[in-house]
Amino acid sequence: MSGSGARPAARPATYGQVFAVREFRPLFGSYLLSTIGDELARVALTVLVYQRTDSALLAALTFAISYLPWLLGGPVLSALADRLPRHRVLIGSDVARAVLVAAMAVPGAPLPLLLLLLLLVSLFAPPFEAARSALMADVLEGDRYAVAISLTGTVLQVAQLIGFGLGGVLLVQFSASAALLLNAATFAVSAVWMTLGLARRPAPVQDAGEETGRSLAQDTASGLRLVIGTPRLRAIVGLLWVSALFVNAPEGIATPWTLELQDALGATGLLLAANPAGTAVGGVLVGRFCPPALRDRLLTPLVVLSLGGILLAALVPLVLDRGTTAFVVVLVLLFAAGLGGACSIPLNVAFVQAVPSAFRGRAFGVAVAGLYGVQGLGAVLAGVGADLVRPSTVVALSGAIGLAAVVVPLLSLRRSAPGPAGGDPAHVACGPPAGGPSQA
Incomplete structure (x- = not known):
């Protein structure tokens, strides 16, 4: 493993x-x-x-x-x-x-x-x-x-x-x-x-000596119980879901936000591409060039950057007049926020380290299903908000509320960190056969 x-x-x-x-x-x-x-x-x-x-x-x-x-x-x-x-x-x-x-x-x-x-x-x-x-x-x-x-x-x-x-x-x-x-x-x-x-x-459940004859629903429930019942896994998945909810929300209102910044509907694609481009570059920098210990220390700064960049991008209209310059500054800040998306690398590693192989598949399903759900929810909520206030205000709220919301899972993740001997709470809480989430 x-x-x-x-x-x-x-x-x-x-x-x-x-x-x-x-x-x-x-x-x-x-x-x-x-x-x-x-x-x-x-x-x-x-x-x-x-x-x-x-x-x-x-x-x-x-x-x-x-x-x-x-x-x-x-x-x-x-x-x-x-x-x-x-x-x-x-x-x-x-x-x-x-x-x-x-x-x-x-x-x-x-x-x-x-x-x-x-x-x-x-x-x-x-x-x-x-x-x-x-x-x-x-x-x-x-x-x-x-x-x-x-x-x-x-x-x-x-x-x-x-x-x-x-x-x-x-x-x-x-x-x-x-x-x-x-x-x-x-x-x-x-x-x-x-x-x-x-x-x-062989099948992972057989290789781990897990009980046979269980239904698919029972196996699914065991993965869900593990994620919910293990503090470290709950903190990892919670941080993934909460950050995804607020980081991806602006995508749902990319078109009206673009029009608020400048009269160029065709530039919506650039607005949507800035954050993923930063995530791709950040993934290479953090994954390939940062030592493992440094990646772990960068987790909190990267999470803050991913949401703080969005908050700063939303505040640009308060400083710069509507036009190309403001739009370019927003793109740069969204790219910087994308760099913070590299926080998924240490989170994924922690995910795998916390679980035996035999349970990775079902817990992966729990984590990814939740990610799809919160991303869709964030886009819908942003759309509802943009009908009531300016799109930049909705984006600012996404960044600000997101920064406040990730404090709890970040603290929980720190409290549940493995001890110096390398033991992991997941193994203690659920016993040797138990497992948990894979990378999301």
Whole structure:
């Protein structure tokens, strides 16, 4: 198990050391392929639905369907990553998605069938992501795991941009069916790559000697009880959720905020891109170049930067007149806030260190389902607020309230820190078979 009980390295691991681990390469490659394929497929389906129905609502719902399984059944579906051998969950999920997406590419398929197939494809995302994340923590020892987390976070931002751009090119040059076929091909290649590159391991619950014959609902409940009942895990997940609630809220009002800053609706994309760009750069700086001990010390400053940057960006209209200069300053401050998003790296490492491998999948589902939920809630609340007051006021409140709200989970995380001997409260509270969340 990665991280648990390992002595922290004095220096950060290198990318070469991470890629030297044979099993990491297919895990990383499949993540890159599936992300690119998913984003280009979202673009293709959204455009296809809009062309057929001329309905912006249906197009938006099509885009949102892929996130629905995480909210409705993420913790339950993620438990499969603990009940079954993880390599089988990964390979089986990709094979199923390749077949389903290929079926979606059939020209003239009825719209209700397309939406049903999209929902079925999306149901395989929670078990796949839970198995991939848990297995990555198993195969990477020590600081290699933290560096891998920063690397995959950066690649996620790049892959999304490639997927969106490639989807647009395919739609112009070919058709939505071509984009969907390419997405199906990414799943097929990923499945073959993992079949050849991953070791065969037993199901984690069997390997840990956990009780057999339990239902999926019982396994899901055990992961939820662990997260809620273990102080350190509760503090980690609480900090993730609270910060995500307020950091992501401004995205929901990006368009009216842009118009408040300057008369250029097309600049909304720049406003949305500034924070993720900072997160990508911060992930590289903190994950690759900061020693492990320094990362831990930077956690609180990074959390404060992520919310404080948003607060300062919202106050720019009080200092500068509306126009290009004010907009550029806001972009710089949002980029700085994105740098603070690198706080997820030490949090993810703490997450994995706190739990045995056998419970990572189901607890991962709990954490990610909550993240999707609070991000959506934050965007909705920001939208409601922007109908009542100026968008910049809503953003300022997000930053200020967020800074106050993270104090409690930060203090709880400090109080629950492992002792000098390396023991972790999760192991004491739940016994050797128990486990907890994976990285979110």
